[in-house]
């Protein structure tokens with residue numbers, strides 16, 4: 001007997017995701033630095049200064065569209081150069097010259113998908129990560145080895161939904177006071193028989 005099978009991915013359950021799949025296949029990636037207790041920010045700033053991670057972030061995202069929440073844009077203070085910057089805000093009147101503003105994450109993903117890249121990056125912060133996690137295919141996680149005080153957190157990843165594709169450990173040094181692990185997590189595919 002012959003069994004056909006479908007390989008699918010739970011993020012395509014929502015109608016908007018099916019539309020995205022049909023128009024163009026793009027990888028939706030998160031890139032984030034989070035501590036062992038999942039802190040990513042405090043007082044709308046990063047809780048650390050880690051030049052090695054900043055270099056990694058720049059290398060991975062260079063030339064790609066980046067999507068961020070309005071608060072993260074304001075924390076940066078300006079758009080990231082060499083990248084198409086898309087800012088999500090519910091405020092229709094919010095405008096800046098160096099980034100495109102949209103009102104929903106779906107609009108941001110659609111706009112980013114229109115650029116000539118196969119991967120788009122959601123770069124935070126906490127609220128955007130929380131809402132967009134079901135749509136993410138890949139997570140570039142810099143694990144900062146330490147526990148921090150903070151008010152912005154990375155949402156928990158369901159262990160059954162993700163597999164670790166790569167890991168590179170990096171010891172602390174003069175300029176980077178915490179050890180880091182550069183990890184790439186891929187969403188597991190579901191095989192429906």
Ligand SMILES: NC(=O)c1ccc[n+]([C@@H]2O[C@H](COP(=O)([O-])OP(=O)(O)OC[C@H]3O[C@@H](n4cnc5c(N)ncnc54)[C@H](OP(=O)(O)O)[C@@H]3O)[C@@H](O)[C@H]2O)c1
Nearest residue numbers: 032033041044045069070071072089090124125126127128
């Ligand atoms: N460690 C890291 O990798 C990393 C990366 C990025 C940011 N961060 C940190 O994270 C913190 C900021 O995170 P946050 O959660 O406070 O703010 P955020 O996610 O950057 O921005 C939140 C704002 O984005 C808009 N927004 C969010 N979800 C939306 C949706 N579904 N539809 C429409 N608009 C939406 C709203 O803007 P309006 O209020 O204008 O409507 C909301 O107030 C900072 O401390 C920053 O330094 C850390």
